[in-house]
Amino acid sequence: MAAACLTEWQTWRQQLLHNGERRLLVLAGSQTWAMAQARRLGNVCHSRQLWLGQAEPGQAALPVNKFQTALGQEYDSLVFNAFSGLHPDAFGAAAGTLVAGGVMLLLCPPLTDWPEYADPDLVRYVAQPEQAEGLDSPFLRRFVRQLQQDESVLVWQQGAPFPPLPPLSSTPWQPARDRQGCLNSQQRNALAHMLRCARTRTPLVLTADRGRGKSSLLGLAAHRLLQSGLKVLLTAPNHHAPAQALHHCASPLRFVAPDALLAEQPAADMLLIDEAAAIPVPMLLTLARRYCCIFASTEHGYEGTGLGFQLKFQPRLNTLSPGWRKVHIKTPARWSPRDPLEPLVFRLLALNAAPVAPPRSRSDDSTPAGADPLRFCWVTREMLQNDEPLLQQLFGLLTLAHYQTRPSDLRQLLDAPDLRLAVTLQGNIPVAVALVIREGPLPAALSQGVWRGQRRPRGHLLPQSLAFHGGLARACQFTYQRVMRIVVHPHCQQQGTGSRLLHWLQQHLPQQTGCDFIGTSFGASPSLLAFWQQNGFWAVRLGQSRDGVSGLHAVMMLWPCSAAAKHTLPLWQGQFSANLQAYRQGRWPEELNAIYQALDLLPPGVTEQQDSHIARDFAFYHRDLSCDQPALSRFVATHAPLQPLSDRQQQLLAALLTPGALPAQTAREHGLSGHKAAITQARQLLQSFFMVPSET
Missing domain, CATH: 3.40.630.30 (Gcn5-related N-acetyltransferase (GNAT))
Structure with missing residues (x-):
């Protein structure tokens, strides 16, 4: 790659930033070649870079399946090494971390060969890894076709010259923060709703796709609320997620992990929950009962949780707090509304897929009798x-x-x-x-x-x-x-x-x-x-x-x-x-x-042989205590141990085998160190009913 091309690339990236847009550059060839070119292009801009998948020695990289740890961060450059597997969730989520002027470098085999490539991600869709060998990928075939049909995508094939960089619009995109710290009218409206709900102790749900500034708004709202004398806490599914919220809060803001909130129950006037959709619904409901909450959630959950939040949590919130409010932000904050990368990602992953509505049935339906439409x-x-x-x-x-x-x-x-x-x-x-x-x-x-x-x-x-x-x-x-x-x-x-x-x-x-x-x-x-x-x-x-x-x-x-x-x-x-x-x-x-x-149930029916089989293999192997408790309790009630048990051991065994009993709770009641110790004791006590098996 000539120095002139690198200079042109740097100038083009600056213009891209001026426009507030982002692009996808496909590096198609051998993995060694693609990684080398990605390194050279990334070094030109000296930017905040995220590299997902295998990288050259010395290059900082994140495994593709660890993409969640990058959520809540912002990057100027993103390298996605598809040789390590095209994980669709990771691809979609990572694209949302790329800020205006950023370029996503997609490393992949030659496009004509890619659908037949032994993609490591394919093993997730088969029962045994060997089943993935030789599989053709219709998903990748469609993915390549979508890339080739999009005029905004740059493709650099190994052996071909660096692709010509298309001219960019001269229309600038330079969002300026107002006195409140907001970038657009939708953010201002959302912030006003958040502050109003905090004053009236009304729960609020803030939804948007990635890049709309939800986390930033949480930080801005937290600062205003803290300045007014309220006690505010922030939580999120992991400690990486709230980075932007903490960055945009000019006052000290305490972060508490969700499990710690449930265990310690610290006092607070307001609880801000970032990436709420990634927190289990039962946990969210418990928090909603204890605190007045603002829930910020990504609309299209690349991690598979967005719909769970919408379909499972929000109806339950209706019952818990009928007067709760919802605000949705549509205008991007990290990039221009003209950005072509986001709609490309939505097409590649079918994030906007929707069914066609059939005609509604009518009581005066004129379909002939007996006809089946x-x-x-x-x-x-x-x-x-x-x-x-x-x-x-x-x-x-x-x-x-x-x-x-x-x-x-x-x-x-x-x-x-x-x-x-x-x-x-x-x-x-x-x-x-x-x-x-x-x-x-x-x-x-x-x-x-x-x-x-x-x-x-x-x-x-x-x-x-x-x-x-x-x-x-x-x-x-x-x-x-x-x-x-x-x-x-x-x-x-x-x-x-x-x-x-x-x-x-x-x-x-x-x-x-x-x-x-x-x-x-x-x-x-x-x-x-x-x-x-x-x-x-x-x-x-x-x-x-x-x-x-x-x-x-x-x-x-x-x-x-x-x-x-x-x-x-x-x-x-x-x-x-x-x-x-x-x-x-x-x-x-x-x-x-x-x-x-x-439930429609038949009369109870068990065999002594089946219960003995379960008890024996629980004692000497790794069967699950909670699931086996009924069979184990029946077995112990009808069999005597080969080695006598003390009164204390009998009491402990009876407690552990009570159907529904929790091992950790039983451990506390009987002076054991915890869950694992209780399971170990249960196995050892059951072993006294059997001869030690000769097989391994």
Whole structure:
């Protein structure tokens, strides 16, 4: 690269800053060449640089999967080494840290070869790493096509001259802060709302996409509130996130981590929560009960939490504080509204994907009697790759269905080899969609490792969890088609559309895949349980703790397809019923009563052989105490130890095996050092009931 090109590059970057815009430069070639060019281009500007992925020796870099630690920071230059894996969440989030005048350098193989490249990120979408070998990536093929269609993208191919730098507009973008520290009218309006809500003790939710100055506004508001004599605290999911808030607060502002807030409960007139969507919903609700809060949240959650905040937290806040307020900021603060990089990132990751609304049904519908306007079909990855409008509609529908949707879900949709997509169409409009993934069976040695808590391979949620957590020894031997998500467009809900799609799956999946079970796992609520039970599914596992984001208890349900499955499912249901009965006689969370009442259950049924199997492998391996407590308590009640236990040991064992008892709490009550010590004691005491196994 000639010195003249570097000089031209530096001048062009200065003009880019003058305009308040950002750009993407693709360095396509070998990794060695791309890293060398990225270093030379970065050295010219002597800027704040973030490098994600592998770098040259001596170059400071952050692993791609650690991208969250960069959130809340600002950079003039960003290097994303896609040779280390094109992690969609990391790509989207990192782009939001790039300030005006910044350039994102994307290091990748030659564009024509990239879709066949052995991308390390592909292993996240397969159960075993070897399954990723030789996979073609429709996601990368679409990604490359989007890059090539965008005129703002600069591409430098190895062996070709440095690309000509396009002329830039002479229109300046020089935002100036007013006396309050705000950069535009939307920020001024938001700050006024924040101060007003603080005075009236009214919770406020501040939302925006990245780069709108949410964190800066928190700092400005904190300064004003502290100056007025109020006690203000700041929290965030990690200590990196609030950097901008602390920077923009001219008064000393105390940061307290969320878990410390819950444990210590320091006094405060106002609690400011940065990146609130990345904090679990139950934790947010607890904080909202204890403090008057301002919640700042990213609208499009690149980490998969934005929708959770919108769909799960805000409705609960309605009940907790009906008068809460919401302010949204649209105008960018870190870059000009003319910036082409943000809309490019949104297109690359389908962040604006939305379903097409079908016509609303009418009571005077003139459809002839017996006519069926709905049709069902499979949509393949090839169809999605070649039909961008269809991809946008279906991904938009899937986004409506789940509160943890993230850009990585788009890659899974296009690249995961064991994924199937069933669609309900009204005319040509998708009105319902089901995402189904194949799981199990697992090899015998791996199944035993899962059962004993020694192995935890990627994927295979149902067989692994039913075996390890549910105590169902044969679970890993069966084949499952798990319905990961099923969603019906709001215009078509409460009309039986979801049940009809599920019935279509029940007809076609066993014929086409030879599966033993169709299954599902979701956050339990009485209404959702009713839907699945009405369609013939039976619960076989209920989580005893809440999900960190949804605040709900996970339930797993199955519909049997094969003769073996139909024989086995009642046995599993009997064991599940027996375990629930044991939990209800022990320490039972009150919030589970409504779920229990909604469950269709068979009579309890267990075998002494199964309980002994669980007890033995808990004692000598790594099975989970909380999940095994019902079986362990039944076993101890009917068996005598080979080595007598003292009264103290018997009391400790009884306490540890009480269904629902928490090991850490039991440890405190019995003078043990903590959770791990309690588990160790439980294993050692159970070992006294068995001969030491000869196998390893």
